[in-house]
Amino acid sequence: MRPSPLKSLLALGVACFSGASLPSCATNDSMMFIIGVYARKLGACEASPDADAPLWDRGVMDRTFADEYRASLLIGNQLTQRGSRDRLRTETSRISLKGAEITLESVDGRRLLDPFSAIATGFVDASSGTDAGLAIMSATLVPAKAAQQLPDGVVVAKVRAFGTTLGGEDVESNELAFPIELCTGCLVTYPASARDLTADGDDYQCKQAEDDESTVDADLPCTIGLDLPVPCTACAGISAVCQSPKNNCYYFPEEPDCQAP
Numbered sequence: 001m002r003p004s005p006l007k008s009l010l011a012l013g014v015a016c017f018s019g020a021s022l023p024s025c026a027t028n029d030s031m032m033f034i035i036g037v038y039a040r041k042l043g044a045c046e047a048s049p050d051a052d053a054p055l056w057d058r059g060v061m062d063r064t065f066a067d068e069y070r071a072s073l074l075i076g077n078q079l080t081q082r083g084s085r086d087r088l089r090t091e092t093s094r095i096s097l098k099g100a101e102i103t104l105e106s107v108d109g110r111r112l113l114d115p116f117s118a119i120a121t122g123f124v125d126a127s128s129g130t131d132a133g134l135a136i137m138s139a140t141l142v143p144a145k146a147a148q149q150l151p152d153g154v155v156v157a158k159v160r161a162f163g164t165t166l167g168g169e170d171v172e173s174n175e176l177a178f179p180i181e182l183c184t185g186c187l188v189t190y191p192a193s194a195r196d197l198t199a200d201g202d203d204y205q206c207k208q209a210e211d212d213e214s215t216v217d218a219d220l221p222c223t224i225g226l227d228l229p230v231p232c233t234a235c236a237g238i239s240a241v242c243q244s245p246k247n248n249c250y251y252f253p254e255e256p257d258c259q260a261p
Contacts, residue, residue: 031078032095032124034161034176038072038136045222047072049134056227058154059180061142062187064241064259065225069142069180073100075161075173076132077124092167093126100139101172103158104146107179112155113146124163137161142180154181185241185250185259189229206232206243 036055038047047053053074061069079093099120104113118139125133141157157180161173190204199205221228224235235242241259245251249258 031173032161032163032171033076033078033132033174034159035074035076035134036176037178038074039227040072040222042221042228047074047136049074049136051131051134056178059141059178060187060227061147061180061182062225062230063147063152063182063184064188064239065230065235066223067144067147068140069147069157069226070138070140070223071178073137073139073159073161073176075122075124075135075137077135078127078132079165079171092165094133094166095124095163095171096166097122097124097135097137097161097163099162100137101160101162102139102141104142104150105156105158107154107156112150116143118143120161141178142182147182150182152183154179156180183250185248187225187228187230188232188235188242188248188250190232190245194231194233203246204244206236208237209233 035053037059039054039056040047041054055074059069059071075097077093077095079095097120100118101115102118103111103115105111118141120137120139122135122137124135127133139159139161141159142155146155157178159176159178162171164170190206194207196205196207220234221230224230230242232242239259240247240257246255247257247259249255252258
């Protein structure tokens with residue numbers, strides 16, 4: 001996870017997607033851009049669009065729990081404010097977000113899936129002085145279909161956001177290349193404090209969380225299976241992978257009882 005260097009990004013030039021000639025892409029001080037993927041903290045589900053927002057360098061999708069990777073994209077708008085109450089002129093530089101175009105590739109650049117669109121909604125306000133307008137847009141970067149087809153490993157999601165200004169101009173962002181690790185069982189953790197000392201045998205057995213007993217030391221992720229670790233107590237009652245690391249092929253691939261995908 002890294003801080004978002006927004007001021008350095010404001011100087012970046014962005015080429016229009018698919019070579020389209022759009023007025024909003026004519027100059028570097030008038031554009032929409034993707035800053036990165038917002039990094040939520042444990043126990044926090046709300047993404048806040050601000051210049052100091054934390055960003056993921058890469059994502060993780062554990063298919064033990066999740067069937068798609070959905071990201072919160074931090075979007076910036078540098079279109080200059082044009083509205084004026086004194087001149088009775090409405091604001092046309094606010095952008096209505098429509099969605100994102102996504103291509104999934106391997107780390108060596110091979111296309112893994114035909115490009116697809118993810119529908120999204122929201123607005124990005126016009127810039128104020130030198131500060132870009134900011135907004136969060138949620139989009140699925142790895143759909144369930146791709147997650148079923150692809151093996152464990154790293155894929156690169158190449159993402160462009162698109163929308164329309166209130167003045168009727170179509171705008172598209174720069175391309176964000178975001179690596180995502182697909183895995184099975186990699187986000188499950190087995191804390192020493194969660195070991196069931198009453199279980200038979202010498203192998204680690206995880207406690208099962210009960211309503212009247214707190215066996216989870218930290219808050220759970222907002223979406224289990226995406227980016228953040230999951231304590232085994234949260235799923236030991238429903239998944240063999242969580243009951244013991246010996247059942248988890250990610251840690252013990254040679255074990256005959258591990259739960260392969």
